[in-house]
Amino acid sequence: xxxxxxxxxxxxxxxxxxxxxxxxxxxxxxxxxxxxxxxxxxxxxxxxxxxxxxxxxxxxxxxxxxxxxxxxxxxxxxxxxxxxxxxxxxxxxxxxxxxxxxxxxxxxxxxxxxxxxxxxxxxxxxxxxxxxxxxxxxxxxxxxxxxxxxxxxxxxxxxxxxxxxxxxxxxxxxxxxxxxxxxxxxxxxxxxxxxxxxxxxxxxxxxxxxxxxxxxxxxxxxxxxxxxxxxxxxxxxxxxxxxxxxxxxxxxxxxxxxxxxxxxxxxxxxxxxxxxxxxxxxxxxxxxxxxxxxxxxxxxxxxxxxxxxxxxxxxxxxxxxxxxxxxxxxxxxxxxxxxxxxxxxxxxxxxxxxxxxxxxxxxxxxxxxxxxxxxxxxxxxxxxxxxxxxxxxxxxxxxxxxxxxxxxxxxxxxxxxxxxxxxxxxxxxxxxxxxxxxxxxxxxxxxxxxxxxxxxxxxxxxxxxxxxxxxxxxxxxxxxxxxxxxxxxxxxxxxxxxxxxxxxxxxxxxxxxxxxxxxxxxxxxxxxxxxxxxxxxxxxxxxxxxxxxxxxxxxxxxxxxxxxxxxx
Numbered sequence: 107x108x109x110x111x112x113x114x115x116x117x118x119x120x121x122x123x124x125x126x127x128x129x130x131x132x133x134x135x136x137x138x139x140x141x142x143x144x145x146x147x148x149x150x151x152x153x154x155x156x157x158x159x160x161x162x163x164x165x166x167x168x169x170x171x172x173x174x175x176x177x178x179x180x181x182x183x184x185x186x187x188x189x190x191x192x193x194x195x196x197x198x199x200x201x202x203x204x205x206x207x208x209x210x211x212x213x214x215x216x217x218x219x220x221x222x223x224x225x226x227x228x229x230x231x232x233x234x235x236x237x238x239x240x241x242x243x244x245x246x247x248x249x250x251x252x253x254x255x256x257x258x259x260x261x262x263x264x265x266x267x268x269x270x271x272x273x274x275x276x277x278x279x280x281x282x283x284x285x286x287x288x289x290x291x292x293x294x295x296x297x298x299x300x301x302x303x304x305x306x307x308x309x310x311x312x313x314x315x316x317x318x319x320x321x322x323x324x325x326x327x328x329x330x331x332x333x334x335x336x337x338x339x340x341x342x343x344x345x346x347x348x349x350x351x352x353x354x355x356x357x358x359x360x361x362x363x364x365x366x367x368x369x370x371x372x373x374x375x376x377x378x379x380x381x382x383x384x385x386x387x388x389x390x391x392x393x394x395x396x397x398x399x400x401x402x403x404x405x406x407x408x409x410x411x412x413x414x415x416x417x418x419x420x421x422x423x424x425x426x427x428x429x430x431x432x433x434x435x436x437x438x439x440x441x442x443x444x445x446x447x448x449x450x451x452x453x454x455x456x457x458x459x460x461x462x463x464x465x466x467x468x469x470x471x472x473x474x475x476x477x478x479x480x481x482x483x484x485x486x487x488x489x490x491x492x493x494x495x496x497x498x499x500x501x502x503x504x505x506x507x508x509x510x511x512x513x514x515x516x517x518x519x520x521x522x523x524x525x526x527x528x529x530x531x532x533x534x535x536x537x538x539x540x541x542x543x544x545x546x547x548x549x550x551x552x553x554x555x556x557x558x559x560x561x562x563x564x565x566x567x568x569x570x571x572x573x574x575x576x577x578x579x580x581x582x583x584x585x586x587x588x589x590x591x592x593x594x595x596x597x598x599x600x601x602x603x604x605x606x607x608x609x610x611x612x613x614x615x616x617x618x619x620x621x622x623x624x625x626x627x628x629x630x631x632x633x634x635x636x637x638x639x640x641x642x643x644x645x646x647x648x649x650x651x652x653x654x655x656x657x658x659x660x661x662x663x664x665x666x667x668x669x670x671x672x673x674x
Contacts, residue, residue: 153504157493164492171212174204175219187225187243194243201244210253217256218266220244227271231290235310235330242272250277253598257284260616262305280598300598313337320640342638466559469569469669471517471539479541482554483511488656490582491606496590496649499552507551514545514553518665525574526626529619535570535630535667544587544652544663551658554651557669558594563642567591567635569669571650574626575607575614576660584608585655585662591635594645600635607660630667 118126181187181197191197205213220226228240251273258266265287275295282302289309293316300320308323310330318333321341331349343354468478484498484505498505520534524546534540544553559567575585584607591601605614607625618625648669652662 160493161490164490167208167212170204170207171216174201174216178223178225182223192241197243198245202249205249210251210255213251214254214256217246217251217254217268217271221268221271227269227291229270229290231269231310236270236290246271246273247275251281252277252279253281254278255282255284256286257282258286261285263616265307300596322638322640324636342640344636344638466557466567466670469557470535470537470667471541472537474517474539476515476517476541476555478557480556480558481511481515482556483507483514483552485510485551486653486656486658488583490656491584491586492582494653496554496556496588496651499554499651500556505552510551511553514543514551515555516542518542523572523574525624526621529621530572530574530626530628531630533572533665535572535665537667540665540667542663542665543650545654545661546663547661552651552653553663554649555666556647556649559646559648562637562644562646564671565637566671567637567646567648567669568633568672569648570630570632570667571603572627572630572665573605573618573652573663574624575605575662576655577607577620577623577625578609578660579607579655579657581606581608583656585660586651586653587662587664588649588651589633589664589666590647590649591633592647592649593641594647596641596644600641600646601633603631603633607655607662632668 177200178187178197185191187194187197205216208216217226225243226246228242229236229238231237256266256268258264262285265285267287268291269287270290271288272292273296274292277297278293278301279297280300281298282304283306284302284304286303286306288303288311289307290311291308292312294312294314296313296316298313298316298318298321301318301322303321303323303326305325307327308331309327310332311328312332313334314332316337318337318341322344323341323346324344325346327347328349329347329351333349346354348354467473468475480500482496482500482503484503484507497503500506501508517539518533518541519538520532522528523530523533533542541555543555569591571589573587575587578584586604586606588605589601589603590599592599605618605625607614614620614625617627617631619628620626648666650664650666652664654661
């Protein structure tokens, strides 16, 4: 007898099965969705937290900076900064507390402020050397000024005045002094490793006990400076008037890396042959020498080969010399037909030496494409210039957008700029093409192009640029351009051009002219970096950035061209 109740219990209908699956799947799907949503919210929260942290840190530094200036004014007004208050303990304690909170940019600004207020560098150095012995009201000793950049706003036209300042026992690693008057300055006991002094005056400067390892002096005057022979060996000099009044030969630090030398590839092939009609064996010798030459705008070079063959009853000699970009072992060992037919045995001795290439391929975009270049870009939004980070807009960065990058970076041909016509030169520096970073309309957001140069061992890196910016807004929110050449291995910036089109006209220098509401460069700006021995074999990166204002109403763009070892 069949138990129908039991049978109906074990045999489910399709409807019953679907109901069971649905009841299980819905909670699982909800759990997965909740997990994904939670992770996305967490990532957004972390990004917002990081942004808020950076912004709050920036605002805090600015608040401390503004408060310092106001309090110095009050101290001066109330007589706490005159000579009767020596040693000015409260003012120095307040300065040191604020100093520890600032970045390198604000530290440099405060140094200039203190000098202009005659709170540092009070001695008379009108003839280069100190003629008085006045104490600085604000003492800088034992503070850190690493990576600080002090430069004149007008370049060599008017040097930044820091005469007679006491930088004793401070740290200025990787600091830069560009067009600065440092006459009578004391760097006694200071740490100046990898510091750079360019186009500056250092008459009667004292370096007693200072560390100058890797420091570089170029186009400077060290007449009367107190510096030892050991310190001179630590540093490098180019076009410098030395303490003895003589011009320096180009010298480099003895502690730098060993230069990577160029070599050639030499392949020797010995062929032993036996010919029935000859009474002795013939031994041809083939020597191939391959060298490589290049320029910043050369795309390829056709090989030039000359062959000389001399044959007698006893010997056959073949010499092949070739100048080409590349050479293969097969080509190097190819023989004339008559020698190859007579050969009965072959022995090959090859000596290969690989040269370090100095070729910057497609540096002038003459391949007609962007091969070798990395493109970046994205929306600027309300991001202040002080919070701008290049890595955020390169591929993989938090603000990177491939569509914005591709839409606002273009190869251009040799024509006049649409906005400036005859006011600017044509937008190609050399050859047929250049690269425009940024949009001629104020819709481009942030655009950038970057190029990494590997294992560079030539004597210099050159490039040219042309730019335009539309004036508007206050500092931090206006349109801007940044041009940077970085030494990746040294982790420092060797060339930086930074311009912001503020409504106060403070963001442009003598390189720019103005027309209505626009800044523009009336000529191509050529940059040249001399590669010294302490940078030989390093990797470099050139990054060019253009960004509209935070309101997307004012444009900025840059043309870049002729990246190479020399400017043609």
